[in-house]
Amino acid sequence: MTSTTGAPRVSATGAIRAGARGTVARAAAAVLLVFAAGCAGQPASGTGPEAGESTGPEAGEGRGPEAAQGWGPWAARPVEGEQTYGCGVTEELLLCPTSAGGLVARSAGTGKVSWRVEAGEEGGETQSFAKLVVADGLAFVAGGRTVRAVDLRSRGIAWTQQLPEGRQFGSGLDAAHGIVYASTDNTSGPGLVAAYRAASGTALWQRELEGAELVAIGTRLYTAGSRAVARDGETGDTVATSPHDCQALITGGSHLICNGAFSASDHFPPVTLTDPETLEAVRTLWEPGSEPTYGGGTVSGAGVLVLRQCYWEGDCAHWNGIDVRTGDHLWSTADSPWQSGDHAVIVEDRVVFPVSGRRIASVDLRQGPKATGAAGPRYSPKFSEAKGDVTLLAYGNHIVLLSGTEPVGIRSIPVP
DSSP states (O other): OEEEOOOOEEOTTSEEETTSBOOOOOSOOOOBOOOOOOOTTSOSSSOOOOBTOEESTTOOTTOOTTTOOSOOOEEEBOOTTBOSSSOEEOSSEEEEEBTTSOEEEEETTTOOEEEEEEOOGGGOSOOSOOEEEEETTEEEEEETTEEEEEETTTOSEEEEEEOOTTOOEEEEEEEETTEEEEEEOSTTSSOEEEEEETTTOOEEEEEEOSSSOEEEETTEEEEESSEEEEEETTTOOEEEEEEEEOSEEEEETTEEEEEOOOOSSSOOOOEEEEOTTTOOEEEEEEOOTTSOOTTOEEEOTTSEEEEEEOOTTSOOOEEEEEETTTOOEEEESTTSSSOBOSOOEEETTEEEEEETTTEEEEEETTTBTTOOGGGSOEEOOOOTTSSSSEEEEEETTEEEEEEOSSSOEEEEEEOO
């Protein structure tokens, strides 16, 4: 792999050219996820703002890009190259990768573009997908042959690493305990996972990888394929392998759960709570039978798994609540009057997802959609972005809706 650094070049529009070095951030920032959703107090429908513009009560005249602190309600259209998936968040910024491996930073308070980093010569060809994660005051972006770190304080390139010709980074990217992990696709050979020192970009190790999914927790890296594998973050050495099927991972708090993945076969492994130290099975949480659960899910620190239920025909319209401590089935959206969307996020004691009617709903984490009174379902107004391919992220009690279906857009709202 090759590594480049240097002083950032800033364009007339405030874009930083990726060719070179910025100062590595020393401040440790709390890393949280953001999700997009409809916004109370915003127009109920419509095509939204033009690309690069934002609307909302804090997008007024005379407010500089750094003036707004914290999250506010707004709506925006992506600027050229900006993805509406694979994004990350801080207290002050929504960060989305560009298709060429750069990033766009938007004010959390107004939705306006504050600054952006363009992919330079080493970024290579335009890619259809890039991934971004935030940790320790740095944003890490992997796309094409390049993974780079951007200092969020100086807005400079901290470091850049490249894969050899013919290899590309895939969808796996995560960071924890001072190490960044990125997986490659397997179109030109066996998949690989590479580890880098987060502060400097120093390459630590590479290993062949079965499957593209990875999750970093503390000093360990977990990957999923036919089995779950735990590796030491510093050395890459295997420290545990699950005896049971583990095609995908769901994590939250101290919980590690093995799930199924899309398959053309008729074998759908059970959803299994897994010991994160030994990778032994703790208990079965769901027996899919003929109804696979490759749609994914999320789990709260308090131990409620929200699992997406799919069918052989490809319909993934229902969510289920499961107590991971007992295996008890708590609730389902199957009998609800609306169809639930493909993504869900947990905010405190509620789970949030898109529902039919172009709205965002939140339901009680333990009681589900049939709860009544104060615990009952709550809904956002209708929004044109709240349909089709919608990604949700969360920061505190605020959500961001990232729409990949026309009209493509970004919308920030309070949790319903």
